Amino acid sequence: MKNIKFKALSVGIACCLMSACGVQNGNNATTVSGLSTAAFDTTINNKPVKLYTLSNNNGMEVCITNFGGRIVSLVVPDKNGKQTDVVLGYDNIAQYADSVNSPSDFGAAIGRYANRINKGKLNIDGKDIQLPINNYGHCLHGGPSGWQYQVYDAKQLNDTTLQLTILSKDGDNNFPGNVKASVTYTLKSNNSLDIAYRATTDKETVINMTNHSYFNLNGDPSKDVENCILYINADKYTPSDSTFMTTGEIAKVDNTPMDFRKPTAIGKNVNNFSFDQIKNAMGIDHNWCLNTYKNGKGDDTKVAASLYSPKTGIMLEVYTNEPGIQVYTGNFLNGKVKGKKGIAYNKHASCCLETQKYPDTPNKKDWPTANLKPGEEYYSHCVFKFSIK
Template identity: 70%
Template sequence: MKYLKNLLLGAGLVVTALMVSCTTGSKTQLTESGLNPTAFDTTINNKPVKLYTLKNANGMEVCITNFGGRVVSLCVPDKNGKPTDVVLGYDNIKQYADSVNSPSDYGSSVGRYANRINKGNLTVNGKNYQLPQNNFGHCLHGGPSGWMYQVYDAKQPNDSTLILTIVSPDGDNNFPGKVTATTTYTVLSNNTLDITFDATTDKETVVNMTNHSYFNLNGDPSKEGTNMVLYVNADNFTPADNTYMTTGEIKSVEGTPMDFRKAHAISETINDTTYDQIKNATGYDHNWCLNTYKDGKGDDTKVCASLYSPITGILLEMYTNEPGVQVYTGNFQGTGIACKHGIKYPKHVSVCLESQKYPDSPNKKDWPSPYLKPGEKYHSHVAYKFSIK
């Protein structure tokens, strides 16, 4: 309850929350992060939606809704043992489902193709497909009705595992092939959120799945998070134009604000608008080419990126078998929309660390391939490990 009091805004909200959480009998108990699970109980597209809670014995709690496979909250202890929710989001399903008044990809399991495809142009097996152009003229995150706005079938075999499955029909947002995809969330005993993405298809297509959690490790998402210290194990990145589309180049980070090989506070470089990549994105929204990926294989036993809060002492270490990570610093936050616990998130409040194939890989033939054929299995792995530094 101490954590809840610190987050809820206004005495009236605090009193209401206390009444709910302290009532016994048939009343629903709040989660450690202060969520009311009943606020997620609904039916969308004739499928049941609810909030699932995963836990371990070391103070980690992850709440996930099967609408979009979204991580709604992620609670870990800070340096004083205080439970701290380190991801952004909403506290009810109504806002998640309202793509007009509260659009978001908060915490989602993104598919069929995460990030952007140039002008929505896709060629598969010699045939051209025109995809939706839902972001600066490009196809973003699988189109306007991508998997983040679909209901996954959910199974929770134990307290620490959630298995989400989606069947994407041939022609879904004009992508070819019927794809069956699974996202498996597991909370490990060492305070790691382990995520695997698996998929098969009946026709050649492209698949690029990721998790889109917005991390703020400071414990107060009402303030910007540029004090957080970022590390990215990458010698190179893929520059983008002013529509956020990769140019096809791979450039060295040496001597640029893109160099996070030595960890430093994001605030040290994020405002360097003399550098065109920072100016175009008003921050960071770029793909880094990970050093942990070599000869067509990613080493998910090595840290590929990390994020640290000097306020809470929470350290996040990221591991993946993918070739790239998209680092996004919440440049489009600051909309004034009231989010979880009524908080209005400011610009640069958070950092997304999205494991992925490079953006627009279908149109860059020399980049790691996103193509999936019948009989093949797509498998992607990312893990976010939390500890105290």
């Protein structure tokens, strides 16, 4: 999401430069997606960083770095059996870690709070808290050093499961509470990537985690995804203002370009600038209120959204227990960022499907809560299921 500026992090420069050049060593290997594992083997903030690979018997492969918990590549067979990488990203850790020259949230496990908090202001347990401002006057994705720019501790449980954990100390980007959080990626035999988020705290705080993969199901990130067919199981959405902040209104999608209850080509609505919501966001960058969430509970057995490429035949279905999904069509991509294989990422080169609480929920008291208290466990579930249509 969204034209973000971050401060540079302390990186093991020598290691990064060696990795970026693809230096061969005894631990080097090449993944199905063409990544060099050596290009991700380094140290950041005195913590080891590596590339982890999950695979199943159907030719599906997911490569993840514990730097930001990022999905670096996600390979699925297309309608002709061709193994196709369907996410944007970089092919070395140096670019991911360079938050000045190549800032991104490509594939990241976002925390503490995905999306925006209005003017960075919180009131928790009667106490006013000012969070850092890093996007159009608001706090976005946990602030300038959110979890996408921190190193998770990694434990690969088996060929199909990776568990990442992080300890976010009290005061991390001014958020209260020592928070212990985990993200568990599990690649299933039915070609679904199951993502389970959990967290606990010792002080009342807010938690809202998501995955920020940029999907291009055409398998050609040099071109846009406007031909892809989007479905969103939602009758309503949350409009936003010119600073991308939710206004507090929950509006019906009826008779607007925000209606994706019938599968619709992204290109049909994403450039409809006669509609202010599309014009202000330069495309789609909005939260939908999912029909799969009722009476305070989400049904993660029902499809919340889907994306389909007529070119490759690849279908992605999204399941979640969360109340909302933020759909973002890469509106700020402008060709300046060069990703894997040196390909320039242009506007609308991807579609993000971020399951989460509604944006700025802490300041909209009638919306599903993001508050977490001591003794409680935060649990969020998302499934990305792939198939051929």
